[in-house]
Amino acid sequence: MNDRTQHEGMDLVAKAIAGWLKGFILLFGVYLVLHSHETPGGGFAGGIIIACAFILFTLAEGQHAGMKLLSKHAAAKLASVGALIFLGAAIASACRKGALGADHAGILLFLEKNAMSLYDLALALVVSMLIYVVFSVTSAVHVTVKDGQRKMFRQRRT
């Protein structure tokens, strides 16, 4: 297990190309999120593409560089912020329209006009950070077989 943590990441070519590409992938994800009310795509797909940029960086540069860029717990906190934005926007617009009022659109829509981008931003934040958390958790666990028994190990930080 020790030799696996020493040579981190992939070779020089992969690192260089990932360094060039990750910005463009991030930009495309943000574009999909911000233009979701006009073009195909949306918060979910855009969020996963944003997560793909981080995952590409983590795969190329190794787990510790990826954790230094965005740690698991920071990602979970950002996802919580996104979920709270979604919930807050929903509650705020439901309160303002009157959820049980005569205007039945209040309970069905619970949105202001042109509030799509806010929901999409929140959705993209939640999805991208949670997918990154899933990736970092699954790539941090080893399964080894010893004496016919499967054992699960966590990768150590050092």
Added chain:
Amino acid sequence: MSLLAVLLVLMIIGAIIAIETTNLLSSIVCVGAVGFLISIAFLFMGAPDLAITQLVVEALCLIILIRATINRDLTSVTGDREFFGLTVTVAMVLVCLIAGVKVFEDFPAFGQTVMDRMADTPSSVYLAHGTEQTGARNVITALILGYRNYDALGQVAVIFCAVIGALAILRRPAKKDQKAKDSEADAV
């Protein structure tokens, strides 16, 4: 329509290979192929939104699954099938197939939804008034994040609770346990 049939046949072949092969990595690659074919099928049925989402999720799942299986000592599955279990499985699949054929006879034609038979359906209202009521030119977004926003809220809640719960279960153990784990790992 014939193209869709070709895609469906390819998907079924890929799924069968994914089940039958003993190598874990090639099984994952076959599952990924099925997913990409589904996204092409969505594209030809006129659903670019779904196609983008399916493509992206499939690529990401492929990365995560390959990352989780490669470099592991556990890359192939061996062992014979039990005769009784196989027989029960085949019988259940046959029963489901017969029931499915009966159900499909009552379905509306391909591309004709049940909602379209009624006069004043929700879907036609959404299509007619979606743009001015929600301010989104993309009808899919107007539906998902407008009329069906409770649905989206529930989805966000589900994925959030699932991943945060998994993170809590798979977290690093406390300091005292960590020492024991480390010595155990060093022994291997």
